[in-house]
Amino acid sequence: MIDKHLLKLRARDEISADEEAAIAGAMGVVRNFPADKVVIAAGEEVRASTLLIEGMMSRFKDLRGGERQISGLHVAGDFLDLHSFTLKHLDHGILTLTPCRAVQVPHEKLTEITERFPHLTRVYWFSTNLDACIHREWEVSLGRRTGLARTAHLLCELKVRLGLVGLADERGYALPLTQAELGECLGLTPVHVNRMLRELREAGLVEFRSGRVTFLDYRRLQDVAEFDPAYLYLERRPR
Amino acid sequence: MIDKHLLKLRARDEISADEEAAIAGAMGVVRNFPADKVVIAAGEEVRASTLLIEGMMSRFKDLRGGERQISGLHVAGDFLDLHSFTLKHLDHGILTLTPCRAVQVPHEKLTEITERFPHLTRVYWFSTNLDACIHREWEVSLGRRTGLARTAHLLCELKVRLGLVGLADERGYALPLTQAELGECLGLTPVHVNRMLRELREAGLVEFRSGRVTFLDYRRLQDVAEFDPAYLYLERRPR
DNA sequence: CGCTGCTTTGAAGCCCTTCAAACCAGGTGG
DNA sequence: CCACCTGGTTTGAAGGGCTTCAAAGCAGCG
Numbered sequence A, B: 001m002i003d004k005h006l007l008k009l010r011a012r013d014e015i016s017a018d019e020e021a022a023i024a025g026a027m028g029v030v031r032n033f034p035a036d037k038v039v040i041a042a043g044e045e046v047r048a049s050t051l052l053i054e055g056m057m058s059r060f061k062d063l064r065g066g067e068r069q070i071s072g073l074h075v076a077g078d079f080l081d082l083h084s085f086t087l088k089h090l091d092h093g094i095l096t097l098t099p100c101r102a103v104q105v106p107h108e109k110l111t112e113i114t115e116r117f118p119h120l121t122r123v124y125w126f127s128t129n130l131d132a133c134i135h136r137e138w139e140v141s142l143g144r145r146t147g148l149a150r151t152a153h154l155l156c157e158l159k160v161r162l163g164l165v166g167l168a169d170e171r172g173y174a175l176p177l178t179q180a181e182l183g184e185c186l187g188l189t190p191v192h193v194n195r196m197l198r199e200l201r202e203a204g205l206v207e208f209r210s211g212r213v214t215f216l217d218y219r220r221l222q223d224v225a226e227f228d229p230a231y232l233y234l235e236r237r238p239r
Numbered sequence C: 001c002g003c004t005g006c007t008t009t010g011a012a013g014c015c016c017t018t019c020a021a022a023c024c025a026g027g028t029g030g
Numbered sequence D: 001c002c003a004c005c006t007g008g009t010t011t012g013a014a015g016g017g018c019t020t021c022a023a024a025g026c027a028g029c030g
Helices: A003-010 A017-026 A107-116 A118-144 A147-164 A179-186 A190-202 A218-225 B003-010 B017-026 B107-116 B118-144 B147-164 B179-186 B190-202 B218-225
Strands: A030-033 A038-040 A048-054 A057-062 A068-074 A093-096 A100-106 A172-174 A206-209 A212-215 B030-033 B038-040 B048-054 B057-062 B068-074 B093-096 B100-106 B172-174 B206-209 B212-215
Touching (some): A003 A017, A017 A118, A048 A107, A057 A179, A068 A179, A068 B118, A100 A107, A147 A179, A147 A190, A147 A218, A190 A206, B003 B017, B017 B107, B048 B107, B100 B107, B118 B147, B147 B172, B147 B218, B190 B206
Antiparallel strands (some): A057 A068, B030 B100, B038 B093, B048 B100, B057 B093
16 A cells, blocks of 8 residues: 555655554555545645545645646655645645545654654655655746746656656656646646647657657657756665 | 744744754854855755845756746745755755845754654744745746736735744835846746836835835735735644 | 547737847946 | 946837637547
8 A cells, every 4th residue: 555655755765664664554544536526625624644545636726717726746655745744734725636545644643753753754854845846846847948848847757756656667657637637737728738749749759648648759858848857856865 | 043033933833942942052153145146056965954044045946048947035034945954955056135144054953853852843844844835826826827916926925924024014025136036036037027016016006116115005916916825824833 | 329528720819028228226436 | 526337127119929719629428
């Protein structure tokens, strides 16, 4: 159940057997969700954090006029609202994009971890800081990259993040999102996303069709995206 | 020296005398910086976090073509690269926007805090999570708000954040940034920032001239910005 | 087999950029 | 004390990237 989560943690730090046991012991109820379901509403009081086992969820905020901005995507193994442990209620909503399976981790268990496992606490703190790194990179995309580069960048980011948990390889990966949802991530209209995807396809860089991303030339894709995975902190840090 | 910092922490949580002493005891060397100086370069190994005492700094990333995106602003009392404690090197640079004074807090001191003060650890963890909340709100601005709303939103955010440490009131606040720097925050060109500021001024909402923001009608400004300070977590949370 | 939701394409328009130049304030030096 | 320089602000005009509006195409499904 927590194997993908551990894969992800261990890609960046050492996790001892004791710590692994503490994590496993913190797991609560497993729940299944259909696609397109708001799992947590913005502002709602939260008493447990959610570890995503399978599927894809997003963080989002809506504006008055109905425009939606997705501020982050989450894949299997992500502790997607670990920040709710310190925030107690979220500034944004959490929405499933696909059918999902997730475990609840009661905040008391996390408090216990902070009291008994300082190193693991730092690992989890790191993990929320990593979310912030991704937010910053998205700010760069939204603020400065063209629609084309922005689209390419997201496809590169997901390749790396899904690759960490064995859900992507050099050929491509499953991406069960609509173009409208991509647009909500990218700050673009569905129409323009469609045009950018066509341009990427016609340039021989990537193809996105029927829920699957297929790389045609990943090297050049990275280049048009100006994608540098450094912000994803893939290196293992000494304890 | 850490009074503004404590003001900010205590606006959101209780800090005991012991914890305050631990914070005070963690302070290291005080340094002064001129304006427009890169204090920390992206990727550089960092062994201390920086608490800003006076002035304004920013987090930024540059693209190949020289475009710069500022992903966050920091004011007096902010622990501006507390996240470097867990990250060990930053994904972005840190730049002074004005002359600044700051204290270094060695990471060993922070490790000690995580080992001896679980509650304070959670407070600091919260603090980096709050940075992420601000990043997310900026993503919404950059992705979905018009230039006008985006500009208005930033001026509202700074009013609240500076207000917390006594540097802003209902009338306005000092904002020693150029329009070009505002543009780097807002994902706009300096020219367009200028036009948006004019529009806000002519609409009787705010005025920004010679380094000072003056509110003409804060209520209506919040309204065009669709500014809701909830994401700044201003309420005091029970221990 | 027709509905539904997603994708694709076209055409027009607008927000923001780009380029260019004038304006203005503050600081420096003759 | 004014001329000059520099960095920032302001304005105009033209252009482009993305949106908006509209409709057709397409796949999956009851």
